Amino acid sequence: MTTYFVGFFLGLHRICDQVMAIKRGNYRKKKVSSTSWKKQLKSWSIRIVVGFFALSIFWVLCLKFINPPITYLMIKRGFQWQSEGKGFKIEKDWLPYDDLSNNLKRAALAGEDAHFMSHNGFDTDAIKQALEKNQSGKPLRGGSTISQQVAKNVFLWPGRSWLRKGLETYFTFLIEIIWSKKRILEVYLNVIEMGQGVYGAEAASHYYFNKSAKSLTKKEAALIIAILPNPRQWDARRPSNYVNSRANNIVRYLSHYEIPD
Known part of the structure; x- marks a missing residue:
């Protein structure tokens, strides 16, 4: 009987370890996904701002010589x-x-x-x-x-x-x-x-x-x-x-x- 309970608890412990490992893996994936999303947002924001400044300067420069x-x-x-x-x-x-x-x-x-x-x-x-x-x-x-x-x-x-x-x-x-x-x-x-x-x-x-x-x-x-x-x-x-x-x-x-x- 004692051997039975020891085996049961060891098995339960292994299951808990596996569940925690899966959770840690999912958390890392979510963290990586969240970090990736923030990086993409920052990258696109910079592109939009730089694009606006470049386009507006080009526009003004063109109209220095071309009549609107x-x-x-x-x-x-x-x-x-x-x-x-x-x-x-x-x-x-x-x-x-x-x-x-x-x-x-x-x-x-x-x-x-x-x-x-x-x-x-x-x-x-x-x-x-x-x-x-x-x-x-x-x-x-x-x-x-x-x-x-x-x-x-x-x-x-x-x-x-x-x-x-x-x-x-x-x-x-x-x-x-x-x-x-x-x-x-x-x-x-x-x-x-x-x-x-x-x-x-x-x-x-x-x-x-x-x-x-x-x-x-x-x-x-x-x-x-x-x-x-x-x-x-x-x-x-x-x-x-x-x-x-x-x-x-x-x-x-x-x-x-x-x-x-």
């Missing part, structure tokens, strides 16, 4: 126009920087970005003023430089989310490094929304004054820039008192601004 054919905003506005039963409308015509009226270039600086030639893409004074005006908790408005507007219009989508604002900051930083001030101003004056379905100075000049942006007068250039805060509601041909007053102020300070050459 269309923007997200143009497409969005086109469909909005179509949904109102007015047809899909995008009027634009690229005009090289040297052909654009100097009056228009100076008007853009006078009306939109007084420190364009000296800042690195961000006007800290304008940002501080915008923050002070938005202490009430309303969405952040104002403070955008020409460089920031180019980053937003060419590379991004309309919106006020922190993600879009962060990407705007990133692309502003890139174009300030890779592009020249001349290129930034050229792209700005050719892609900015200047009316309902009208984009860029050349299309706007023909739309409002039946002439090329090559020969805009000081007042005509100032009127086009004066409507930019609300180009779908304001009209350079029939300016309100406010728009006309803004245009007159732009004309007054036009000669004070140096433009890229």
